[in-house]
Amino acid sequence: MDLGLNNRVYVVTGASRGLGNASARALVADGAKVVLSGRDEKAATAAAQELGPGAVGVAADNADPGTPARLIATARERFGGFDGILISVGGPPPGFAADATDEQWQAAFESVFLGAVRLARAAAAALDEGGVIGFVLSTSVYEPQPVLTISNGLRPGLAGFAKSLAQELGPRGIRVVGLLPGRIDTERVRQIDELSDDPEAARRSAEAGIPLRRYGGPDEFGRVAAFLLSPAAAYVTGVMLPVDGGALRSF
DSSP: OSSEEEOEEEESSSSSSSHHHHHHHHHHHHOOOOEEEEESSHHHHHHHHHHTEEEEEEETTTSSTHHHHHHHHHHHHSSSSEEEEEEEEHHHHHBBBEEEEEEHHHHHHIIIIIIHHHHHHHHHHOOOOEEEEEEEEGGGGSSSOTTBBBHHHHHHHHHHHHHHHHHGGHHHHHHHEEEEEEOOOOOOHHHHHHHHHHHHHHHHHHHHHHHTTBBBBBHHHHHHHHHSSGGTTTTOOSSSEETTOOOOOOO
């Protein structure tokens, strides 16, 4: 299936590893050009080099108010356009409600929530008809996840913002979509499993609650992201799509 991605230009944040990186890989594999960002300059540059001439890496922190304009400008300067953005941020540190400090909440709000809002606002102002804004969120939007208290508090609010943005931008022909990863086999998910006394048992237990009986692969998530960002999904907006092997029981 031709997704219509050839020579379209996207910004993907948090793309030096994990789900952002998998999404950038899928976009480039289908012909898109990608500006990928990460906090560490060496990691972002190395990730882009692995993808070839269709990608460029930029060191950027989503919490920095200057990041959105800089990333969009890079897309236009390097690849001659800007067709969409996938906003992916590293998850807040795991922990319990009683243990999360004010400083942890504030840092997570700046990066996970306000940083994402700034990126989306800047993209909305810069995109033309046919553009798309995607958010990598979490299944905690619908169902709180164990030991992820801060994420449980912030992700649903960001999903609400995305839904509101979809309503506002729809008349301009700009789409807004959200992806809700569940147990995808990334470094972060493995770290969460390792908080258990028996990580292997924790993983087996988690897999038993997934109808497909396994964790998803980052590449599987990336292909879903590429589809939702592509012109092939031109009539899809305002959705929050779980990518979780069927684990969520809610509609």
